[in-house]
Each structure stands twice: as structure tokens, then as C-alpha cells.
Amino acid sequence: MPAQAGAAGGPRTPGTATRGETVPTVPPASKTAEAVDVTALLERGRTLATPVLRAAVDRLAPPMDTVAAYHFGWIDAQGRPAEGDGGKAVRPALAVLSAEVMSAAPETGIPGAVAVELVHNFSLLHDDLMDGDEQRRHRDTVWKVHGPAQAILVGDALFALANEVLLELGTVEAGRATRRLTTATRALIDGQAQDISYEHRDRVSVEECLEMEGNKTGALLACASSIGAVLGGADDRTADTLEKYGYHLGLAFQAVDDLLGIWGDPVSTGKQTWSDLRQRKKSLPVVAALAAGGSASERLGEILAADAKNSDVENFSEEEFAARAALIEEAGGREWTAGEARRQHTIAIEALDAVDMPDRVRAQFTALADFVVVRKR
Amino acid sequence: MPAQAGAAGGPRTPGTATRGETVPTVPPASKTAEAVDVTALLERGRTLATPVLRAAVDRLAPPMDTVAAYHFGWIDAQGRPAEGDGGKAVRPALAVLSAEVMSAAPETGIPGAVAVELVHNFSLLHDDLMDGDEQRRHRDTVWKVHGPAQAILVGDALFALANEVLLELGTVEAGRATRRLTTATRALIDGQAQDISYEHRDRVSVEECLEMEGNKTGALLACASSIGAVLGGADDRTADTLEKYGYHLGLAFQAVDDLLGIWGDPVSTGKQTWSDLRQRKKSLPVVAALAAGGSASERLGEILAADAKNSDVENFSEEEFAARAALIEEAGGREWTAGEARRQHTIAIEALDAVDMPDRVRAQFTALADFVVVRKR
Numbered sequence: 001m002p003a004q005a006g007a008a009g010g011p012r013t014p015g016t017a018t019r020g021e022t023v024p025t026v027p028p029a030s031k032t033a034e035a036v037d038v039t040a041l042l043e044r045g046r047t048l049a050t051p052v053l054r055a056a057v058d059r060l061a062p063p064m065d066t067v068a069a070y071h072f073g074w075i076d077a078q079g080r081p082a083e084g085d086g087g088k089a090v091r092p093a094l095a096v097l098s099a100e101v102m103s104a105a106p107e108t109g110i111p112g113a114v115a116v117e118l119v120h121n122f123s124l125l126h127d128d129l130m131d132g133d134e135q136r137r138h139r140d141t142v143w144k145v146h147g148p149a150q151a152i153l154v155g156d157a158l159f160a161l162a163n164e165v166l167l168e169l170g171t172v173e174a175g176r177a178t179r180r181l182t183t184a185t186r187a188l189i190d191g192q193a194q195d196i197s198y199e200h201r202d203r204v205s206v207e208e209c210l211e212m213e214g215n216k217t218g219a220l221l222a223c224a225s226s227i228g229a230v231l232g233g234a235d236d237r238t239a240d241t242l243e244k245y246g247y248h249l250g251l252a253f254q255a256v257d258d259l260l261g262i263w264g265d266p267v268s269t270g271k272q273t274w275s276d277l278r279q280r281k282k283s284l285p286v287v288a289a290l291a292a293g294g295s296a297s298e299r300l301g302e303i304l305a306a307d308a309k310n311s312d313v314e315n316f317s318e319e320e321f322a323a324r325a326a327l328i329e330e331a332g333g334r335e336w337t338a339g340e341a342r343r344q345h346t347i348a349i350e351a352l353d354a355v356d357m358p359d360r361v362r363a364q365f366t367a368l369a370d371f372v373v374v375r376k377r
Numbered sequence: 378m379p380a381q382a383g384a385a386g387g388p389r390t391p392g393t394a395t396r397g398e399t400v401p402t403v404p405p406a407s408k409t410a411e412a413v414d415v416t417a418l419l420e421r422g423r424t425l426a427t428p429v430l431r432a433a434v435d436r437l438a439p440p441m442d443t444v445a446a447y448h449f450g451w452i453d454a455q456g457r458p459a460e461g462d463g464g465k466a467v468r469p470a471l472a473v474l475s476a477e478v479m480s481a482a483p484e485t486g487i488p489g490a491v492a493v494e495l496v497h498n499f500s501l502l503h504d505d506l507m508d509g510d511e512q513r514r515h516r517d518t519v520w521k522v523h524g525p526a527q528a529i530l531v532g533d534a535l536f537a538l539a540n541e542v543l544l545e546l547g548t549v550e551a552g553r554a555t556r557r558l559t560t561a562t563r564a565l566i567d568g569q570a571q572d573i574s575y576e577h578r579d580r581v582s583v584e585e586c587l588e589m590e591g592n593k594t595g596a597l598l599a600c601a602s603s604i605g606a607v608l609g610g611a612d613d614r615t616a617d618t619l620e621k622y623g624y625h626l627g628l629a630f631q632a633v634d635d636l637l638g639i640w641g642d643p644v645s646t647g648k649q650t651w652s653d654l655r656q657r658k659k660s661l662p663v664v665a666a667l668a669a670g671g672s673a674s675e676r677l678g679e680i681l682a683a684d685a686k687n688s689d690v691e692n693f694s695e696e697e698f699a700a701r702a703a704l705i706e707e708a709g710g711r712e713w714t715a716g717e718a719r720r721q722h723t724i725a726i727e728a729l730d731a732v733d734m735p736d737r738v739r740a741q742f743t744a745l746a747d748f749v750v751v752r753k754r
Contacts, residue, residue, distance in 0.1 A: 061567045061570055061571075063570070063574070064566075064570055122533075126529050126530075126533060129525075129529065130525075130526040130529055130530065148506075148507070148525075149507040149573055152503050152506065152507055152529060153503075153507065153566060153569060153570055153573070155533075156499075156503060156532075156533075156536070156566050157563065157566045157570075159533070159536060159537075160536075160559055160562045160563045160566060161563070163540060163555065163556075163559045164556075164559050164560070164563065167552060167555055167556035167559060168556065170552075170556075172549060172552070174552070175544060175547075175549070175551070175552030175555070178540065178544055178552070178555065179540075179541075179544035179545065179547075182537055182540045182541050182544060183541070185537045186534065186537045186538070186541065189441075189530060189533050189534045189537060190438045192530060193438055193440070193441055193530055194438075196526055196530070197440070
């Protein structure tokens with residue numbers, strides 16, 4: 001992988017880092033996929049899952065119900081109803097779509113969509129606290145507003161609720177779905193453990209970074225992409241193959257996220273400019289640039305080593321971050337990461353070939369994969 | 378309940394609080410129960426569950442495996458093997474015993490025993506952090522030694538592992554056991570939420586305290602008392618009845634714990650003298666004394682209201698705590714709580730009548746209930 005990174009990243013004119021050109025150009029995988037209305041597909045997942053998700057959260061005892069509602073963006077810090085940014089809702093869209101692989105109704109996937117969203121948000125609540133992140137989706141994080149104890153407690157409650165929503169179905173399929181969700185959750189936790197341990201290290205290899213991102217992002221997207229099918233009676237081979245699609249889609253998603261974390265437009269992402277550089281995050285473009293070798297790579301290594309000992313990095317000027325971003329780009333980190341997004345996107349799409357499913361469903365999976373790689377936030 | 382507390386607590390000579398007489402005298406429920414070797418029963422649960430528990434914890438990725446091993450007392454803070462105080466091991470003993478209700482081998486209950494222990498320890502890790510408790514089982518707590526992030530992360534991992542250990546059995550029974558464990562876990566979380574919210578309140582009723590203790594202690598003991606039977610194929614009625622035994626046993630256990638928290642011998646409990654009073658805990662003797670009415674109750678109310686605003690309570694002299702304990706006793710809080718332990722013990726034992734089981738197993742359940750109420754730590 002480092003060799004690949006080096007190969008991809010030839011010397012480039014420094015200072016060409018511009019925003020708005022972040023997204024790798026991906027040729028639509030097929031004409032049928034191009035014809036899919038992705039907005040409608042995402043909206044369908046959201047519409048089917050949200051009422052059930054809200055009903056599940058309403059089961060929590062006060063004040064956990066309120067804290068969770070704040071986290072999901074349904075109310076503001078004062079408890080007034082809010083029109084929150086519920087995120088892109090890729091996971092619920094995938095979960096209900098995956099039920100259709102088995103020719104089941106999309107509704108079959110709803111408990112799976114809800115359980116996956118609950119686990120995702122459990123991990124956000126705990127990760128934000130562990131990482132000391134004060135902002136999420138343009139708002140103060142739960143631990144910042146309601147205190148660390150509520151962040152821990154409500155995270156725990158959402159995790160338990162995820163299992164409850166599935167297991168109360170009382171079917172053999174629900175048991176299998178819960179087992180897969182548990183495996184994904186363990187991976188999520190492993191990924192966070194790796195993320196924390198990497199923060200204290202000078203160097204992280206590209207392989208380690210990909211493994212961490214596979215755990216943190218791939219595993220749960222894998223589960224989302226298969227859980228509706230499992231609830232619809234899919235055998236292990238079908239479920240595993242759909243998981244493969246979701247896992248690599250997750251890696252593509254994360255590669256794009258890592259690009260947006262450096263070169264994303266703050267208006268679209270809702271984050272600060274150069275946000276991952278401010279946090280000294282060892283994301284893919286950074287580790288790929290450091291692994292590439294060459295003069296830009298070496299200069300970057302020296303600068304980041306000095307930054308690691310500097311507690312004032314957050315307050316650097318725009319120019320200082322731009323200089324670092326330019327070095328990452330010059331060393332090939334940006335190009336390699338864009339290539340990695342494309343490569344993972346291709347593996348995801350190709351995995352679908354091994355599963356029988358209606359053409360319409362296949363086109364929709366493909367269109368969602370295209371969407372994930374070309375998104376701007 | 379407050380009336381009951383008042384009725385139980387007539388005026389008593391103040392200052393009679395002595396340690397070592399904490400434990401309510403409970404007549405052994407039956408001659409057969411008296412003949413049971415409880416030590417051997419506890420040892421059997423520990424011997425069957427511990428190797429499987431250790432193997433499960435070994436699955437955790439570093440450094441979580443080490444942090445968990447420290448928490449369980451298997452290694453010290455420097456990573457050297459330790460002979461930890463693994464606790465009384467009542468839960469594993471109950472879990473393997475409950476398999477025998479179905480005439481299954483005790484081994485059938487092992488995954489249940491392990492899952493319950495994992496959930497119990499998940500909650501300890503998170504509760505210690507939320508409560509800021511620095512000591513557990515005579516050692517520094519995990520967040521104190523390894524930091525808050527590891528306490529959160531390893532807690533999450535143990536919770537996930539609990540589900541994994543059950544669901545990988547792949548049976549219908551395992552799915553049902555996981556669902557019951559999830560319900561118990563939600564109750565555990567509700568109880569901790571109540572515990573936290575009560576800390577900020579001046580008054581807590583006896584009913585609220587019992588509800589909180591039912592959630593924090595009753596629910597998981599209920600699950601422990603039935604999970605082996607569920608894995609052995611018990612129907613819902615049998616499982617519910619065994620849960621009833623465990624739930625009331627949990628309330629009896631907690632009532633004794635609350636007595637030990639004030640009048641327990643520090644050498645036996647491993648806690649400081651008057652530990653619950655130092656922490657200004659609204660435990661059963663306190664809330665019962667406050668609810669009882671009368672002059673001692675009123676004086677206690679005034680003193681505790683002043684203490685609530687005093688950040689120096691921890692550093693009070695032995696005499697000051699002794700005076701508070703004497704008032705609690707004078708108002709009837711000690712006697713009422715001892716009576717409550719006996720009452721809950723009786724309900725637990727009587728619940729067993731509704732389930733068919735071998736006489737030996739019934740005697741062993743009864744003996745464990747006797748043990749819980751007469752324990753000194």
C-alpha cells in the first residue's frame with residue numbers, strides 16, 4: 001500500500017489545494033444506476049425508519065429520552081422541537097433496500113435500519129466524549145450540553161435498545177441479525193480503540209489506517225447493507241456478500257470523508273476549514289503522504305512531528321494549514337486517497353455480482369454506492 | 378411504605394449503632410437448605426464460569442483485554458498476574474443452578490453465567506466513572522488507572538461480548554436468553570439514571586428507592602436466576618417465576634448492602650467506615666428514616682439538608698457520622714431495612730413454590746437466598 005501511495009503521488013505543483021474539487025470523478029457504474037433517484041431512495045429509508053426510531057427512543061426513561069432526542073436533533077438544548085440535520089441516512093436506505101434482495105417488502109428491513117441507527121448513534125455519543133469533540137452536526141455534543149454521565153448512559157441505552165428492537169421480533173432471523181449487529185458493534189469498538197491508540201503514535205501505516213477505518217465505518221455499513229436481507233431470510237452466503245458490498249462502500253465513504261476533512265468546503269461539511277489537520281488526525285491522505293517517500297513527504301513528516309509536540313496547532317493561521325495540505329497533496333496523499341475511494345467503490349459494486357437480486361434493486365445499490373463516492377458532505 | 382417504615386421504627390435509644398450486628402437474623406428457610414454447602418455451590422459457579430469468562434475477555438483487542446483483566450482482578454496495574462477478589466460470585470452460581478431446574482447439566486447455564494457477569498462488569502465500569510468512584514474491590518477503579526476513555530470503551534466491549542457469547546450458540550433459546558438479558562440491561566441503565574437524578578434531589582421516597590434498587594440490583598439477579606433455565610428450554614412462565622425469585626432476592630441483597638454501607642465492618646466490606654454516609658447516599662435506611670416522621674426523623678432531615686450543601690462531608694469525624702447513623706437508627710431506618718431484607722427474602726423463597734424442580738435444586742436456591750441475607754460483605 002505505501003508503494004502504491006508513492007506510485008500514485010508523483011511530484012505536483014505545491015499550493016494547488018483547492019476546495020470544491022475534492023470529490024473523485026466516478027463514472028456511473030451503469031446506465032440503470034444513473035436513472036435511479038437517489039434522493040427518493042434516501043428519503044424512503046428516512047421515512048420508513050424515523051417514526052420507528054422515535055418510538056424506540058420514546059421508550060427511554062426520563063431524562064434519557066430528552067437527551068437522546070437532543071442528540072438526534074429532534075429538540076434543541078432547551079427542549080423545543082427542532083428540525084435537526086438527521087444526516088444523509090445512507091444506512092436506513094441500505095437496510096430497507098437489502099430486504100428487497102429477498103423480494104421481501106422494504107418494511108421487513110425497518111427494525112434492522114432502526115437497530116443500525118441506534119448502534120451508530122451509541123458510538124457517536126461515546127466517541128464524542130472520548131475524543132473531547134464539542135460539535136456534531138452543527139450543534140454542541142451531548143456531553144457538552146448534558147454532561148459526560150448522560151453521554152455514557154444514553155449511549156448505553158441506545159445500544160441496549162438496538163438489541164431490543166431486533167430481538168422483540170422473536171424470530172430466528174432476528175437472532176441472526178442481532179448476532180451480525182453485535183459483530184459489527186465489536187468492530188466499531190475495536191476501531192475506536194485503534195483510533196485512540198494511534199493518536200499517541202508518531203507513525204501509522206496505511207494498512208493500519210485502513211483497518212481502523214474498516215472497523216469504524218466499514219463494519220456498520222456492511223451490517224446495514226445486509227440486515228434487511230437477513231430479516232427477510234437470507235442465507236449466510238448472501239448476507240456475507242452483501243456485507244462485502246457494504247464494507248468496501250464504507251471504506252470508499254471514509255476515504256471521501258478523509259478528503260473532505262482536509263479539502264472540504266466548510267459550508268457543505270458543517271465543519272471548520274482543514275478540520276482534520278486542526279485535530280492532527282492521521283487520516284488516509286496524511287498517512288499515504290507520509291508513506292510515499294520523497295522530499296515533500298519528508299518535509300511533511302518533519303512538520304507534523306513538530307506539530308505533534310505543539311499544543312497550539314488549533315490556533316494556526318489558514319495559511320499554515322494550507323501549507324500542510326499542499327505538502328500532503330504534493331506527496332500524493334490526496335490523489336492516492338481519491339484513487340482508494342474509486343478502488344473501494346469498484347470492489348463494492350463488483351461484490352453485488354455474486355448475489356441474485358431484482359435488477360431494480362441492483363441498480364439502486366449501485367446508485368447508492370455512486371452517491372457515497374461523489375457526495376460533498 | 379413510608380407508613381410501614383414509621384410503624385417499624387419506634388423510638389430507640391440513640392447511639393446504639395454498633396457494627397457486626399448488622400445482619401438481620403433469618404431463620405433458615407428449611408432443614409434441607411441448611412444442609413446445603415453454599416461455599417461449594419458458589420465455588421462451582423466460579424469454577425465453571427471463570428475459564429469461559431477469561432476466554433471471552435481474551436478475545437478483546439489490546440489494550441482492552443489488559444484493561445478488562447485489570448478490572449476483573451486477574452492482573453495488577455503493572456500487568457502482573459494477581460489473585461483478585463472476584464466477588465462473591467452469586468450470579469454465576471445462580472445461572473448454572475437454574476439450568477438444573479430443567480434437569481439440564483449445570484454446564485448448560487455457563488454462557489448465561491458469563492453473559493450476566495459481562496453485563497454486570499460493563500455496568501460497574503461505566504457507573505464507577507459516572508459516579509467518580511475511585512475504589513472498587515480494594516483497588517483503584519479502571520478510569521482512575523487507565524483513564525475515562527478506556528473505562529467507556531472496555532465497558533462497551535464487555536456489553537457487546539455478553540451478547541456475542543450468547544448469540545454464537547445460534548439456538549432459539551440463546552435468542553430468548555439474549556432478549557431477557559437485554560431487558561435486564563435496560564433496567565440496569567434505568568436504575569443508574571434514577572440513582573444519578575436522585576443525587577440532585579432533597580427527598581427520595583422509599584418507593585423510589587426500592588424501584589431504583591430493583592432496577593440496579595434486582596433485574597440482573599432475576600436474569601441470573603433464570604438464564605440457565607432459559608438456555609435449557611424453559612418456557613416463559615417458568616423463566617418469569619425464576620426471575621421473580623431473583624428480583625426479590627436482589628432487593629433483599631441490596632437492603633443488606635445498604636445496612637452494610639452504614640454499619641458494616643470495614644474489614645469485611647473493604648469499604649471505609651460509614652461509607653454510604655460519606656457519599657451522602659440516599660440508601661434505604663436513610664429514606665426510611667426520613668419517611669418515618671417523629672423527632673429523630675425531623676432532626677435527621679435538618680442535618681442531612683445542611684450536609685447536602687456542605688462539600689466537606691467526606692472529612693467529617695467518626696463521631697459526626699456515628700451521630701447521623703444513630704439518628705437513622707433512632708428513627709427506625711435500620712430496623713425497617715432489616716425487616717425489608719427479611720420480607721424480600723420471604724417473597725423470593727415463596728416464588729420458588731410455583732416452579733417444578735428437583736428437591737436438591739430447590740434446597741440450593743433456598744440456601745443461596747439465605748446466604749445473601751446473612752452475608753457480612
